[in-house]
Amino acid sequence: MVPDYKPQDIEQKWQAKWAEDELYRVGESDEKPKWYFLTMFPYTSGDLHIGHWYAEAPADTAARFKRMQGYNVLRPIGFDAFGLPAENAAIKRNIHPFTWTIQNVENMRRQLRSLGATYDWSREVVTCLPEYYKWTEWFFLQFYKAGLAYRAKAPANWCPKCQTVLANEQVTAQGLCERCESLVTKRDLEQWFLRITNYADELLDHSKIQWPERIGLMQKNWIGRSEGAEISFGIDGYPDEDIRVFTTRPDTVYGVTFMVFAPEHPLIERLTTPDHRPAVEAYVAETRRQSEIERQSTEKEKTGVFTGAYAINRLNGEKVPIFIADYVLLSYGTGAVMAVPAHDTRDFAFAKKYGLPIPVVIAPEGWSGGPLDEAYTEAGTMVNSGLFDGTPSVEGKKKVAEYLKDKGWGGPTVNYRLRDWLISRQRYWGAPIPIVYCDHCGIVPVPEDQLPVLLPEDAEFRPTGESPLKYHEAFVNTTCPTCGGPAKRESDTMDTFICSSWYFLRYASPDYDKGPFDPAKVKYWLPVDQYTGGAEHACMHLLYARFFTMALRDLGLMDFGEPFTRLFNQGLIIADSRKMSKSRGNVINPDLYVQEMGADTVRAYLMFIGPWDQGGDWNDNGISGMHRFLNRVWNLVLSDEDLRGKYLGEASEAEVRALRRLTHRTVKKVAEDLERFRFNTMLAALMEFTNYLAKARETAAANSPYWKEAIDSLILMLAPAAPHVAEELWTSTGHEYSVHNQRFPVWDEALVKEEEITLVVQVNGKVRDRIVVPASIGEEEVKAQARQLERVQPFIHGREVRNIFYVKGRLVNIVVS
């Protein structure tokens, strides 16, 4: 009798056994090639939802496949454990962030274990533990010493709900906080920044990594490189002042009829003439009142006010009025623009509204010489442009920029949308910024031997949301490491994205205490060969981690600049057509499904839903189908012994061939699909194979010596996706433990080939018949056979056969008039 398939029993049994044997523990090896397969570590928000499983289960399957191919696979796991939710929980439930986080970690560990994955738990890292964040702080000091970390006052994104500033990357296009979706406002604050902009060009270069093109484009959009020129303008009445603007169109500089400054521009205060001051101040106040979205709405009509001041265009000596307008942003370029109404749509609209001249300096082809109805922004010929008259504008861009450089009035330059990374957070639950402020010595970095700067355990969490560190006297008040005098500690902590910018290095040597990592082990394991995770991190984690790695390389800590050689983004699992979130109450917990159907079913079902990069709407309609499939495999394999000898007679040669062909075909298909992360079609192929075997079992084919090859292959092919069932079936069919130390079956190309093929016969592109022919059949023979077919005859009878196309092994198409 075949025992029932009871996943609950076998899964726990094998998980315990694998853990006891440390089956997935890896070390450096000379014999096997290494393969570092990493999935973005989870944030310790509480429960894992089905989305986490969607990230982990297929990745685990792919990693298991690599193992079975003979790679030394590093598959570590850890927890991104600093961050705001822990602190909010502290305020709300009166529980310490550490306690809350560790409780979550424990629960998530349990859930991750139930997945039956190949994690090497001995390498686990938790970013909120001092032995980890000591090195986060250490990295900050290295950045500081190298001039890559600096403190500056700047208008920062302020989330009123999170009560902290945010980096640009952490604000959505709609001006909302990426985490809590509150409306973000601006605040002028002294903040710490990392010079990610130093690496803008290298970050733009994806030529050394195999990443999805989509992510490259997103990063490219975000970095926003634009080539142009910086041009200096004089200011009437201020001979020592100079205002620089960035433009992508230096060729239009002779068409400047006014200048526009951002309302917050620091020069405005000085330049505004007394008679214009009231209007300017009112406009500035109005701009400040507006939200970022209101201000940046492209629908809005252009507004602005004249300051009474004039700029001087050095190229033609013209005096042009200076306006302020809210469409000019202080944060981009120099915060001031030269306005060329004839050749820029925004400037055109502005000039029309305020009655400013619109002289044409780039002539469109066939231009009449008259005024324009709208801005002409294409290429043309330079006119009214002094010595550049007659120059094609494309060429003119370069020539004008060079000319400016010769004259000392600016020159060619590149501008980026990307801003430096603002890393200060006015919160408790993060790695402290290891800096001390001394009245005497100024900004003093904490000496490395005094790291880590520990988070005080007894901080008071206030419902006001103010940083608990700021009011923690014992923490803030310290002595200056340089002069020994009284000093204040920095009370801001670091953006948690810093913690996740180097965790993949820590996995190489998680217990190392002489530095953030053991250089020899990093040299062996890194870079990550395959990284997987959500595309929502394109312009945050993935950009930051690349920057970090490049900076560490330049600091001489490593010899590579790209952390992740290959990247794959799984899609998003949504529920009821909406993103899963606690606030929406549509979070799907995998635990219930695991209890009912087993982890193998949940794993395989997630992979079967569709292509991994597509994600999809979670519904459990189909999950029973996957459970049925595993049950069928179970019964097929375990009833094998019972049936042996039941069907007498020897398998025919044709039966054996068919059996072997499908076995080898399936091995090929499954291996190729696993290689390319096509788990859905891999499982479909296994289902077809199983269906075939279930039928073949009723025939003499089951008596073939190759029957065992088929069954063994099936178990081995199932092992990456459904590791528990595979282990149980493998060991119960007389094989040696463990199936997960076996080699993946290899296919014989000669057996895969068909000796007989079915050709489709078309007349004028329509299928009319099929013929079975030997695979070796010649073209002429096929064509001759095809036109003789009974079902084809009526369609060609009495017509002229114009052509016959033969696609080898596939079809014949007879073209008639």
Add this chain to the structure above:
RNA sequence: GCCGAGGUGGCGGAAUCGGCAGACGCGACGGACUUAAAAUCCGUUGCCCGCAAGGGCGUAGGGGUUCGACCCCCCUCCUCGGCACCA
């Protein structure tokens, strides 16, 4: 507005190179087993006409290239993602 991904049965999806559209699964329908149900097994299942043989239509819509188009080209519509007054 710009850039990108996508649109295939009742549903999830398949079709690796321009060559059988709808693999595999869910659901539905019919049957077997059962006192009955569940489970399991067998069969049918894109739409339309037809008793059938068979025929026609069909991959968001329209046009094109080709012997042949889900696939390539042009236009339109819809969904999702990124950027967006970026000078």
